[in-house]
Amino acid sequence: MAGACVAGAFRGPCGLAVAADGRIGRVAAHAAGHGRAIDLRPSRCIAIPAFANAHVHLDLSSIPAESLPRSGFADWIEGLVAARNASGSAAGFERAVIRGAEELLRHGCAAIGDIDSTGAAWAALRRTPLEGVVFREWLGATVGPALAAANAAALAERSGAEGDRLRWGISPHAPYSTSAEVYATAFASARQHGVLVTSHVAESREEEAYLRERAGPLAELFRRWNVERRPGGDDALSPLSRLASLGPPRGFLVVHGNLLPAADLDACARNGWPLVHCPRSREWFGHPSPPLAEAARRGVLLALGTDSRASNPSLDPWQELATWRRHDRELADRALIAAATRGGRAALQLPPAELRDGEWATFQLVEPVDGADLGADEWPAVAVRGGLRTVALFIRGRVAWQAAHLPSLGGADLPPPG
Numbered sequence: 001m002a003g004a005c006v007a008g009a010f011r012g013p014c015g016l017a018v019a020a021d022g023r024i025g026r027v028a029a030h031a032a033g034h035g036r037a038i039d040l041r042p043s044r045c046i047a048i049p050a051f052a053n054a055h056v057h058l059d060l061s062s063i064p065a066e067s068l069p070r071s072g073f074a075d076w077i078e079g080l081v082a083a084r085n086a087s088g089s090a091a092g093f094e095r096a097v098i099r100g101a102e103e104l105l106r107h108g109c110a111a112i113g114d115i116d117s118t119g120a121a122w123a124a125l126r127r128t129p130l131e132g133v134v135f136r137e138w139l140g141a142t143v144g145p146a147l148a149a150a151n152a153a154a155l156a157e158r159s160g161a162e163g164d165r166l167r168w169g170i171s172p173h174a175p176y177s178t179s180a181e182v183y184a185t186a187f188a189s190a191r192q193h194g195v196l197v198t199s200h201v202a203e204s205r206e207e208e209a210y211l212r213e214r215a216g217p218l219a220e221l222f223r224r225w226n227v228e229r230r231p232g233g234d235d236a237l238s239p240l241s242r243l244a245s246l247g248p249p250r251g252f253l254v255v256h257g258n259l260l261p262a263a264d265l266d267a268c269a270r271n272g273w274p275l276v277h278c279p280r281s282r283e284w285f286g287h288p289s290p291p292l293a294e295a296a297r298r299g300v301l302l303a304l305g306t307d308s309r310a311s312n313p314s315l316d317p318w319q320e321l322a323t324w325r326r327h328d329r330e331l332a333d334r335a336l337i338a339a340a341t342r343g344g345r346a347a348l349q350l351p352p353a354e355l356r357d358g359e360w361a362t363f364q365l366v367e368p369v370d371g372a373d374l375g376a377d378e379w380p381a382v383a384v385r386g387g388l389r390t391v392a393l394f395i396r397g398r399v400a401w402q403a404a405h406l407p408s409l410g411g412a413d414l415p416p417p418g
């Protein structure tokens with residue numbers, strides 16, 4: 001079979017054809033495409049871009065948020081580390097990655113920026129159709145020989161091994177847990193090898209208190225653990241300004257940014273550093289809301305993340321959009337959708353997938369939860385109210401997931417992702 005005629009599976013007029021090479025062969029002239037959504041009537045489905053989740057920790061998918069303390073950020077970190085150490089076999093972490101990946105695929109997510117703190121994610125993700133970047137997490141006071149060796153081995157093994165579907169990146173954890181020396185080495189390594197780098201920045205008031213005064217719950221936690229942390233830079237500076245002096249490359253993904261001041265938003269825009277918002281994780285902790293509309297006005301690229309199951313009841317981008325909408329009355333519905341789709345792909349430096357002739361056929365088929373008819377123009381408003389659900393996901397022309405009630409979309413006949 002030469003590709004798949006997606007709407008043909010519904011015995012209706014064909015709006016979208018997937019060519020045998022995994023790219024979009026044809027968006028039919030009669031389809032209400034607008035380059036963004038394609039009407040596949042007479043089914044109730046429309047085709048829209050797949051989600052890109054720019055920040056997730058798939059290896060934590062077996063540690064449910066409900067099992068961890070909610071008495072504060074530092075208590076949560078302590079509980080998470082204990083749970084991870086207790087559950088930690090390599091095979092267990094691989095199973096967690098697969099479980100999280102399956103949850104993302106069911107909800108229309110094709111691309112990830114995954115933080116790998118255990119070394120399990122790369123091998124596991126190679127067995128899934130997901131695209132994106134696996135960021136190896138760096139943490140602590142010094143770049144010891146073990147970290148340097150792991151980095152060199154990762155570079156040798158991973159660069160180019162999966163073509164451009166999965167790439168390797170580096171994630172120094174956060175300014176309160178990771179020294180200036182480690183950050184500077186991570187940024188230099190990212191520049192040298194041309195890989196992406198990301199970090200949690202300006203997430204919580206606890207982080208601010210620790211960085212400014214070495215006080216608060218995080219200071220108490222590090223004392224209890226008897227570990228040394230040496231955050232670098234000027235204590236009067238904001239968390240992002242401290243990192244800025246250590247040389248982050250263009251494309252540095254700033255995750256959370258709940259407490260970013262205006263000057264830092266300008267630095268993000270000027271330096272090409274995307275801001276990744278994790279709505280439900282922020283809500284779960286009760287952290288302040290990030291200045292997203294202001295960021296967009298200043299030219300910052302916005303992307304969406306789920307963070308991990310350890311601070312989120314599920315890994316469902318539809319729920320993230322609905323939560324974002326509930327807390328943000330300023331940004332337009334389409335701006336939220338853009339962050340969850342092409343914003344994430346751009347932040348992860350993946351090729352665009354905008355439902356245009358010749359682009360990768362990476363998209364999802366969605367239908368209204370209430371069974372109503374849906375025009376191709378009105379779906380963003382319905383989507384951000386939680387009114388849509390994914391019924392099929394294509395990644396690079398291949399069916400990555402489809403709901404049981406759909407007729408077979410013929411993915412088995414298509415080539416595997418390159």
Ligand SMILES: [Zn+2]
Nearest residue numbers: 057200307308
């Ligand atoms: Zn995170």
